[in-house]
Amino acid sequence: MPQLSQKLTVDGLWKRIARRMARARLHYGHGTDNPRDDAAALICHVLEVPTGLPTPALLKKTPSLRQRLMIEALAARRIRERIPVVYLTRQCWFAGLSMYVDERVLIPRSPLAELIERRFAPWIDSRRVHRVCDMGTGSGCIAVACARSFQRARVDAVDISPAALAVARINIARHRLAKRVRVVKSDHFSALGRRAYDIIVSNPPYVGRRELATLPAEYRHEPSLALGAGADGLDSVRVLLKCAPRHLRPGGILVVEVGNTEQAVRRAWRALPFTWLEFERGGGGVFLLTREQLTE
Ligand SMILES: C[S@@+](CC[C@H](N)C(=O)[O-])C[C@H]1O[C@@H](n2cnc3c(N)ncnc32)[C@H](O)[C@@H]1O
Numbered sequence: 001m002p003q004l005s006q007k008l009t010v011d012g013l014w015k016r017i018a019r020r021m022a023r024a025r026l027h028y029g030h031g032t033d034n035p036r037d038d039a040a041a042l043i044c045h046v047l048e049v050p051t052g053l054p055t056p057a058l059l060k061k062t063p064s065l066r067q068r069l070m071i072e073a074l075a076a077r078r079i080r081e082r083i084p085v086v087y088l089t090r091q092c093w094f095a096g097l098s099m100y101v102d103e104r105v106l107i108p109r110s111p112l113a114e115l116i117e118r119r120f121a122p123w124i125d126s127r128r129v130h131r132v133c134d135m136g137t138g139s140g141c142i143a144v145a146c147a148r149s150f151q152r153a154r155v156d157a158v159d160i161s162p163a164a165l166a167v168a169r170i171n172i173a174r175h176r177l178a179k180r181v182r183v184v185k186s187d188h189f190s191a192l193g194r195r196a197y198d199i200i201v202s203n204p205p206y207v208g209r210r211e212l213a214t215l216p217a218e219y220r221h222e223p224s225l226a227l228g229a230g231a232d233g234l235d236s237v238r239v240l241l242k243c244a245p246r247h248l249r250p251g252g253i254l255v256v257e258v259g260n261t262e263q264a265v266r267r268a269w270r271a272l273p274f275t276w277l278e279f280e281r282g283g284g285g286v287f288l289l290t291r292e293q294l295t296e
Pocket of ligand 1: 105137140158186204227
């Protein structure tokens with residue numbers, strides 16, 4: 001139990017919570033990769049510091065008893081219930097944009113953010129991008145970021161989960177994009193008719209059954225629909241590869257994150273000329289195919 005009679009500066013509290021988190025051997029992989037950053041995110045959330053990093057001046061201050069109790073309570077939940085910090089703060093960043101997040105959606109962390117910020121260069125001429133489909137939109141992070149990157153494009157944010165789409169709507173409204181980003185409830189392409197796109201981008205579920213059972217406790221707070229994709233993790237990728245050609249305009253591209261199932265994808269579709277993308281900020285397991293490559 002924290003000794004609340006003992007006055008602590010923000011710096012002292014930060015160090016103490018980070019130490020407690022380190023001892024608890026938590027799993028990091030939902031936006032932060034160490035206990036200090038996790039503790040800072042909780043403290044900044046309560047003290048309403050938007051940058052997520054305490055300033056030198058703030059470090060010397062003493063939080064009020066109420067603030068201290070709130071910070072301690074959040075840290076205790078992070079440790080005891082293994083809840084990723086972002087679900088506690090309900091706030092994260094994707095491609096430089098602030099996103100509302102809760103347990104109805106996967107926590108945004110896709111390397112695709114970097115590609116979207118680059119407007120998919122050099123893979124497509126951004127001037128010709130009028131329609132984008134984000135398949136498996138979750139929080140809507142990819143759809144919102146695409147709409148921001150392509151200021152004149154219309155974006156379909158597609159998901160099978162009504163709960164996820166409710167969160168996507170919050171983010172679309174937050175970024176005032178309701179006129180250009182359409183939310184569609186659909187099992188992959190089934191509700192999209194003959195609609196065709198210049199870019200189909202997707203971070204689909206891609207965890208196989210065996211791996212799903214061994215994931216650290218933090219992942220159990222994420223919707224299983226967002227992670228699991230059948231016995232080998234390839235169920236969603238199979239649908240994307242089969243159906244995308246019908247929904248791509250000539251010259252259009254399909255970009256899919258498959259993470260650590262990259263080797264399984266390479267083995268399963270040996271004949272497809274995948275381009276595996278590289279990212280400056282880290283991450284990988286993302287392939288790109290043109291419509292022409294998919295149909296050849
Ligand atoms: C890995 S999450 C990605 C969420 C978000 N795009 C991101 O990058 O953070 C996969 C998403 O695909 C959705 N999904 C799963 N099966 C689907 C299906 N058959 N059709 C459409 N969406 C599906 C899940 O509900 C989930 O929101």
